[in-house]
Amino acid sequence: MVVKEFVIAETPNPALLRWQETRDAATFAADMTGFFVAAFGPSLFGGSEPLHDLFASRLEAAIARTPDEIARPLVTATLRIARR
Structure with missing residues (x-):
C-alpha cells in the first residue's frame, strides 16, 4: 500500500x-x-453500558472544569491509498 494523498482539514464544529x-x-x-x-x-x-456511562460522566466533568483546554477546532485527515 502507498499513500497517494493525505489532506488534513479543519472540520466544522458547532x-x-x-x-x-x-x-x-x-x-x-x-x-x-x-x-x-x-x-x-x-x-x-x-x-458495556456501565463502562460507557462512567466514561461519559467523567469526560463531561473534566471538560466542564477546564473547557478552554480542549476548545480547539476539529480536524479530519483524508487518506487516499493504493495498492502497489
Missing part, C-alpha cells in the same frame, strides 16, 4: 462555535462528550 458565543462550560462539555461517545463509544465500550 459545539466550539456555541462555546465561543456563550462560554457555557456545561453545555460545551455535554456537546463534546456526546460527539466523542457517538463517534468512538461502540468500539471502546462494546455493549
